[in-house]
Amino acid sequence: MxxxxxxxxxxxxxxxxxxxxxxxxxxxxxxxxxxxxxxxxxxxxxxxxxxxxxxDELTLKSEQKSRDGSGKNLCFTQDDLAIESVLIKHGDGSRTVCVSTEAGCQINCSFCATGHSGFKRVLTQYEIVEQVLWFARTLKTTGEKVTNVVFMGMGEPFLNYDNVRNAILLLNDKDGLNLGQRRISVSTSGIIPGIERFGDEDWQVNLAISLHAPSNGLRSQLMPINRTYPLEKLMSALDAYVAKTNRRLMIEYLLLGGTNDSTRNADALADLIHSYKEVLRLSVVNLITYNPTRDSDGQWDKFRAPRPGALRAFEEILTKREIAWTRRVSFGGDISGACGQLAGEVNSEE
Ligand code: SF4
CATH class of the missing domain: 1.10.150 (DNA polymerase; domain 1)
Structure with missing residues (x-):
């Protein structure tokens, strides 16, 4: 609406x-x-x-259910653009919805299905919030509720800042979905003006940064946005954000087998974090293992999941270097609802 x-x-x-x-x-x-x-x-x-x-602003076209209880919704906007959102059911009873902020994405990360599908337009605040509503309606039938929302679906939230901001306020509104600010997280690929503006907001909404590489060379290969906002400027902006807000920062690191998962990469990541004392003080590295995707011709992409041994070695180095880290369990891999996988199959259906 x-x-x-x-x-x-x-x-x-x-x-x-x-x-x-x-x-x-x-x-x-x-x-x-x-x-x-x-x-x-x-x-x-x-x-x-x-x-x-x-x-409704969106029409629900299909609902997929994963074996692990997660779900993926495919919706269409009134101008017929496909967008996807994901529900993740956690064992502790929390229910997290991952929303898209754009139809497609302008950032074009090399490992991301959304980036390959091209950019159409930014979504309105109502199109963003309605993705949460569709899942809330389904959960209501079993007496459950949406407990968390993450802005980690299709699109770069900080290239649609005003609509994302208004969507957050509506999610948090007591006459809206009345979701606590600490239960909302926004993930950016590293748009520095957005990080600065986010740090100026008078709220408790969480920030996550998709880092994915500890050096400019590798990060620019994986994420072309790094050429505009290189690591040293990005890390300084994050350090200033943590100093100003005193809020915890999530550092997302997608492990791509043979690309950024070596012990050298782990040491370089620890060196990088140790160079920024505020980031070191209040950040947690969230390790995510890559889920290979197929393109519209059914071909597997060029990246692969890390080997279990490489993953363990990476984690051991972070522990030894006193870097706080967690491993995100990858939900919904069987319905392409996991990180970086939204939108590939939508477009191939058309
Ligand atoms: S990973 Fe995020 S920022 Fe990068 S292309 Fe995909 S949707 Fe865009």
Missing amino acids: DLEKLQTTLDELRQPTYRFKQIKLAIYRDLKEEFDAIDNIPQALRQKLNQALPF
């Missing part, structure tokens, strides 16, 4: 001011799925609203 269009329509229909809040609560708190289901507004108004504006 586009709330601005709703407000305009209610004004045109000369409705009392409380109607807007009534309908907003019905959508986000009660998770109603159509105007006709909002039974505390007059039936005549429901009919007029049905004619005046669409209830």
Whole structure:
């Protein structure tokens, strides 16, 4: 639901001011799925609203369920662009939705299915929030709730800053989904102006940086954005962010077998983090193992998962060098819902 269009329509229909809040609560708190289901507004108004504006900004085209209980939704915007979002079910009962912020992506990381699918446009705040709503509606049928939202799907959130910011505020709004700020995380490929602006926000939303390489040469190969915002400038911006906010920083490191998973890479990563005292003080490296993807011709891509021995050696070095790290369990690999895999199959279906 586009709330601005709703407000305009209610004004045109000369409705009392409380109607807007009534309908907003019905959508986000009660998770109603159509105007006709909002039974505390007059039936005549429901009919007029049905004619005046669409209830949903996105149309759900397909839902895939993974063996591990995770799910992936494929939705279409009103201008027919495919976007994907993922639900991750954790053993502790938390339910995390990973949302897309753009249809496609402008960053073009070499390991990423989304980057290969090309950029279409940024998503509106309502298209972003509605991805969470679709999962919230499904979870409601089993008495469950969305507990966390991560901005880690298709797109670079900081190239769509205003809409991402408004989406966060709506997720956090007590008349919206009422999700705690600490339960929301935004992941960037390293857009320094976005990191600076994020650090100026008066909120507790988490920041994650997709680092993926400890040197400029390797990082520029994997992530062309590194040529615009090289590592030394990026790390200084992150150091300043942590110093200013005193908030923990997640450093995402996607391990690509034979590319960035050597013991030399692990030592270089530890050296890099040790060079920035604020980052060292309050960051955690999140190790993610790569899931190979197929392109639209069914060919496997050029990257592979790290070998178990390489992964263990990498972890041992980080431990020895006193770098805080965790390993993200990769969810939903069988439905291409894991990191870097969104969008490959959407486009091949078309
Ligand atoms: S990894 Fe993220 S930033 Fe890079 S191309 Fe994919 S979606 Fe864009």
